[in-house]
């Protein structure tokens with residue numbers, strides 16, 4: 050069953066100066082439980098597509114339909130709430146809050162969702178355990194390696210039990226061992242919990258693990274292969 054439908058998505062930047070047509074009529078469906086890589090040359094529109102998919106940016110035209118909700122038609126506040134309850138994000142730059150510990154970074158999302166304190170603590174510790182760094186729960190991001198920070202970011206993305214996780218080049222800043230580990234964690238969560246992952250990447254090793262590879266070129270879908 051499709052949980053996400055992208056319908057004729059167009060996005061142009063700088064429309065008043067020199068326009069850049071980042072997406073030119075993209076149609077895509079994503080099913081529950083997918084492990085999908087979005088690939089394509091630099092500038093082909095991968096980040097733009099993920100941002101629109103996650104409701105972080107609006108298309109100029111077309112619809113983003115998630116669980117039958119037309120996300121692009123929601124108001125600003127409705128969109129924030131929708132994101133919080135449906136989508137987990139993993140960014141290339143981790144985006145952890147520096148003054149909070151690893152556990153607090155994970156708990157933060159649960160607090161926004163109104164989850165009671167004891168449950169927040171339990172769930173965040175479980176998640177840090179799942180990503181293999183339970184001993185780092187009380188450590189702040191600057192005391193963690195890049196790979197460990199990215200693991201915290203994965204735990205945070207999963208904290209709210211999202212319908213799907215979007216990751217924009219999640220391994221871009223990681224050494225190869227950390228990248229392998231991160232990928233195994235994502236893969237395991239996909240297999241065991243049926244969490245849907247959609248990630249953009251330039252990394253061949255990441256592409257090889259994907260079950261579906263969508264190739265973008267100049268803002269259009271050039272290829273869409275399920276392996």
Ligand SMILES: Nc1ncnc2c1ncn2[C@@H]1O[C@H](COP(=O)(O)OP(=O)(O)OP(=O)(O)O)[C@@H](O)[C@H]1O
Nearest residue numbers: 062063069071089090091092093094095096097098
């Ligand atoms: N905020 C912006 N303002 C103007 N142009 C932009 C903006 N963001 C992206 N673009 C342009 O839109 C096009 C698509 O960019 P996008 O970042 O989506 O590509 P990408 O495939 O993710 O690239 P990369 O692999 O280098 O991250 C590019 O030509 C880019 O220069």
